[in-house]
Amino acid sequence: MSAKRGYWVIILLVVSSLVGLLVAGCRPTTAPPTEVPVAQDTRGTLLMRGSKSSFPQNFNPLLYDVRLWLYDGLVRFDQDLKPIPDLAESWEISDDGLVYTIKLRRGVKFHDGVEMTADDVIYTAQLTLDEKVNSPYRSKFIIGGEPVKWEKVDDYTVRAILPQPSSSFLAKLSRADEIFFTILPKHILEKCADMETCDFNQHPVGTGPFKLVEYVPDQRVVLEAHDDYFQGRPGLKRVVRLAYPNEQAALAALKSGELDVAALREAGNVNAAEADPNLTVYRYDSNWIMAARFNMANPILQDIKVRQAISHAIDRLSLCKAAIGPTTNIGDSPISIGWAASPNVVRYEYDPEKAKALLEEAGWKVGSDGIREKDGQRLSLTITFDPDYGKPDLATGMQQFLKAVGIELKLQQMEPATAEETIYVKKEFDIYLDWQGFGVDPDIASRWSTSTAEQGTYLSNPSNYANPEVDAAFRAAEIARTVEERQKYLWQAQDLITRDAAAVWLYLWQAQMAVSKNVGGLSLPPSIADMDNTAIFREPWKVTSTRP
Amino acid sequence: MYRLILRRFLLAIPTLFVVSFLSFGIMKAAPGDPVRMYVAGGMSKGSVEDIERIRHNLGLDRPIYVQYIAWLRNTLRGDLGYSLATRRPVAQIIAEKLPASISLMGISFLLSMTIGIGIGVLSAAKQYSLFDYVVTVLAFLGNSLPAFWIALMLIWLFSVRLGWLPTGHMSSYETTDSPILDYAKHYVLPVTTLSLVSLVSWVRYQRASMLESLQQDYVRTARAKGLAERVVLIRHAWRNSLVPIVTLIGFSVANLVGGSYIIETIFSWPGMGQLGFDALLKRDYPVMMGVTLLSAIFIIFGNLLADLTYILVNPQIRES
Numbered sequence: 001m002s003a004k005r006g007y008w009v010i011i012l013l014v015v016s017s018l019v020g021l022l023v024a025g026c027r028p029t030t031a032p033p034t035e036v037p038v039a040q041d042t043r044g045t046l047l048m049r050g051s052k053s054s055f056p057q058n059f060n061p062l063l064y065d066v067r068l069w070l071y072d073g074l075v076r077f078d079q080d081l082k083p084i085p086d087l088a089e090s091w092e093i094s095d096d097g098l099v100y101t102i103k104l105r106r107g108v109k110f111h112d113g114v115e116m117t118a119d120d121v122i123y124t125a126q127l128t129l130d131e132k133v134n135s136p137y138r139s140k141f142i143i144g145g146e147p148v149k150w151e152k153v154d155d156y157t158v159r160a161i162l163p164q165p166s167s168s169f170l171a172k173l174s175r176a177d178e179i180f181f182t183i184l185p186k187h188i189l190e191k192c193a194d195m196e197t198c199d200f201n202q203h204p205v206g207t208g209p210f211k212l213v214e215y216v217p218d219q220r221v222v223l224e225a226h227d228d229y230f231q232g233r234p235g236l237k238r239v240v241r242l243a244y245p246n247e248q249a250a251l252a253a254l255k256s257g258e259l260d261v262a263a264l265r266e267a268g269n270v271n272a273a274e275a276d277p278n279l280t281v282y283r284y285d286s287n288w289i290m291a292a293r294f295n296m297a298n299p300i301l302q303d304i305k306v307r308q309a310i311s312h313a314i315d316r317l318s319l320c321k322a323a324i325g326p327t328t329n330i331g332d333s334p335i336s337i338g339w340a341a342s343p344n345v346v347r348y349e350y351d352p353e354k355a356k357a358l359l360e361e362a363g364w365k366v367g368s369d370g371i372r373e374k375d376g377q378r379l380s381l382t383i384t385f386d387p388d389y390g391k392p393d394l395a396t397g398m399q400q401f402l403k404a405v406g407i408e409l410k411l412q413q414m415e416p417a418t419a420e421e422t423i424y425v426k427k428e429f430d431i432y433l434d435w436q437g438f439g440v441d442p443d444i445a446s447r448w449s450t451s452t453a454e455q456g457t458y459l460s461n462p463s464n465y466a467n468p469e470v471d472a473a474f475r476a477a478e479i480a481r482t483v484e485e486r487q488k489y490l491w492q493a494q495d496l497i498t499r500d501a502a503a504v505w506l507y508l509w510q511a512q513m514a515v516s517k518n519v520g521g522l523s524l525p526p527s528i529a530d531m532d533n534t535a536i537f538r539e540p541w542k543v544t545s546t547r548p
Numbered sequence: 549m550y551r552l553i554l555r556r557f558l559l560a561i562p563t564l565f566v567v568s569f570l571s572f573g574i575m576k577a578a579p580g581d582p583v584r585m586y587v588a589g590g591m592s593k594g595s596v597e598d599i600e601r602i603r604h605n606l607g608l609d610r611p612i613y614v615q616y617i618a619w620l621r622n623t624l625r626g627d628l629g630y631s632l633a634t635r636r637p638v639a640q641i642i643a644e645k646l647p648a649s650i651s652l653m654g655i656s657f658l659l660s661m662t663i664g665i666g667i668g669v670l671s672a673a674k675q676y677s678l679f680d681y682v683v684t685v686l687a688f689l690g691n692s693l694p695a696f697w698i699a700l701m702l703i704w705l706f707s708v709r710l711g712w713l714p715t716g717h718m719s720s721y722e723t724t725d726s727p728i729l730d731y732a733k734h735y736v737l738p739v740t741t742l743s744l745v746s747l748v749s750w751v752r753y754q755r756a757s758m759l760e761s762l763q764q765d766y767v768r769t770a771r772a773k774g775l776a777e778r779v780v781l782i783r784h785a786w787r788n789s790l791v792p793i794v795t796l797i798g799f800s801v802a803n804l805v806g807g808s809y810i811i812e813t814i815f816s817w818p819g820m821g822q823l824g825f826d827a828l829l830k831r832d833y834p835v836m837m838g839v840t841l842l843s844a845i846f847i848i849f850g851n852l853l854a855d856l857t858y859i860l861v862n863p864q865i866r867e868s
Contacts, residue, residue, distance in 0.1 A: 131605075134601075243816070
């Protein structure tokens with residue numbers, strides 16, 4: 001009996017572990033990549049590093065950012081960020097700015113071969129407006145409290161009737177950073193009882209240049225050319241988005257020729273890619289700008305002299321180059337690039353002496369520990385941020401610059417969800433550090449208007465900034481009939497916001513894409529970056545690759 | 549004995565219940581709102597109207613206890629719900645990730661246990677030898693070094709410096725290696741790190757327990773009988789020293805499950821730990837609950853296994 005006892009223990013231990021191994025072994029997580037032989041197809045394959053958002057796991061653009069090349073909007077954007085036709089062929093806007101008559105291209109095919117018509121456009125609009133569908137874009141089509149009305153004129157013409165003029169409406173018929181209005185197939189989606197759990201979400205069908213053939217969650221997404229694409233047969237046979245655990249791994253793969261395209265952020269990796277003769281690094285700025293915004297409800301910060309002093313005390317360019325990377329550029333206002341960027345904004349140059357003088361004027365005198373004081377109160381402020389996008393380094397640098405002029409800056413770093421709630425919902429901050437700006441259409445009024453101050457979202461104005469003139473300018477810009485008119489009011493708004501020194505404007509999100517020599521047909525010069533850095537692929541159907 | 553086993557088994561049910569209740573409560577109490585963060589499109593997208601509407605559609609505006617009861621009812625029916633982030637069934641997501649985790653944990657468990665016991669026995673048998681000193685010092689070190697640090701050092705050395713092993717993931721998309729070699733290469737670093745986490749405990753417990761049983765009268769008797777030292781060590785001392793250390797199984801499973809959260813995240817291992825960690829950051833409540841529940845089941849199962857083994861090896865309990 002005692003001899004058996006010992007074996008029992010061992011057998012039990014070994015068996016229990018083996019069971020685990022067997023369970024694992026019997027169910028491989030990855031199927032071997034399927035090779036689809038294409039006769040006489042000499043087009044190449046493009047291997048891209050997929051970002052988080054290109055591994056959507058859900059391919060329904062109503063529910064999820066699908067940053068792949070599966071879908072098209074009615075409108076796309078040219079180099080200057082002006083809308084140009086995509087699935088739409090042309091449009092007419094009535095004189096009162098209320099009726100948009102949109103002609104559609106003929107002969108556009110979905111991936112399953114069915115033709116796209118006005119019915120699909122109307123259906124997509126209805127789904128977007130459906131309260132039961134969890135689309136985040138519904139409110140984009142509610143203008144002045146009322147929904148946009150959509151009508152089918154004939155199979156290739158639709159009409160959108162706006163409750164009031166809206167200069168940003170056309171841009172909403174696109175896929176950009178802020179909106180995904182891409183045309184979906186009615187004949188498939190109308191069979192779905194529940195959009196949340198629809199089979200379409202895993203087996204998407206769009207009109208885009210590529211269609212989904214395989215995806216392994218968090219590992220790869222394989223797309224294949226949609227040969228009936230309306231702009232012509234795509235130049236690539238296949239696009240594979242691969243997950244790499246980190247930038248170093250992606251760089252190693254680029255250098256060894258296992259990967260064609262990857263976005264890089266770390267300066268060391270960018271340098272390494274530039275030094276490689278087989279790689280080219282493309283670089284372009286975006287309209288996303290990191291800014292430190294002041295809480296106007298804070299008694300210290302209510303004094304414009306203090307805000308101006310802080311703006312002058314920081315060497316923004318050096319700070320951002322050190323914290324983010326040597327090629328980083330800074331901006332001076334909420335709109336930096338494109339037709340809407342005002343040339344007349346107030347720029348705050350690095351001038352610590354001026355900062356000190358402003359603080360003296362405001363009554364803040366240097367105290368015994370080097371920090372300024374007024375009426376027994378120390379000039380001490382807190383900056384709130386999460387750890388992403390170099391914010392900790394930026395905040396630390398700002399702390400040093402401000403200390404030099406006698407301002408104490410305390411750092412309050414929070415985990416993203418907590419930071420988001422603290423800043424946007426509770427509004428408990430003196431200064432917060434986060435992205436401002438936009439992807440393509442400069443519809444930024446909600447971040448600066450008084451009336452949106454209570455909202456609690458990323459789009460809101462948590463800093464209690466209130467300037468009736470700014471409100472009026474944004475309202476006028478929204479109902480403007482022409483781009484020129486809209487531009488005039490947007491410029492005015494920026495000039496006022498910068499005159500108020502409402503924020504310290506820091507760096508522009510810069511895409512740095514390393515691309516191998518295999519790849520051709522890029523859209524050069526690249527237009528501005530979206531957060532997914534894919535602007536050199538503005539026309540993905542033209543891209544080619546020599547990789548078999 | 550069977551009643552004891554049955555009791556242990558039944559006790560697991562209220563434990564799971566309490567675990568689910570507590571994790572649901574803590575999760576909901578933590579700041580952060582998935583609807584605002586990403587369900588409504590995240591940054592620069594959803595307006596208040598969109599956020600409130602989606603929150604209502606998903607039932608996230610109901611009181612927490614109502615949400616918990618709804619979750620519990622569905623879970624008891626075998627429906628773990630849908631991920632807020634991806635809108636895919638939680639059960640399906642977990643099923644995809646489970647094999648990667650179980651194989652990682654299984655191999656690590658087996659390795660750490662066998663190597664740990666081996667080293668522990670040798671170290672005790674040669675107490676105060678150089679080997680014993682080295683083992684004691686290393687075990688002390690291993691106990692103090694955090695797993696994530698070990699993981700990063702291993703990546704730095706073997707992937708970045710030497711370039712021998714991949715930095716993460718389970719397999720390569722394109723490789724000249726055979727699939728088995730490719731998998732093996734990917735397993736080395738995570739398995740090593742995860743094994744080290746529990747190896748140290750196995751060594752220390754086995755060494756202590758072995759030293760204790762070497763002092764027992766029956767060992768002296770066995771030696772006095774003139775048995776070979778190998779027989780004395782293995783049959784008499786080691787076998788008896790196993791009784792206290794089988795309880796380490798439960799502890800070790802808990803260690804592996806907990807450790808896998810960190811290790812999988814560092815190595816981009818497509819398993820449950822990484823899934824849970826991502827879900828935690830995203831406040832993806834249904835996925836978090838699913839992963840937590842499964843982790844709790846693993847740990848409870850580990851403890852149950854330890855109890856059963858303990859009963860089997862300990863006649864005092866077995867016969868009562």
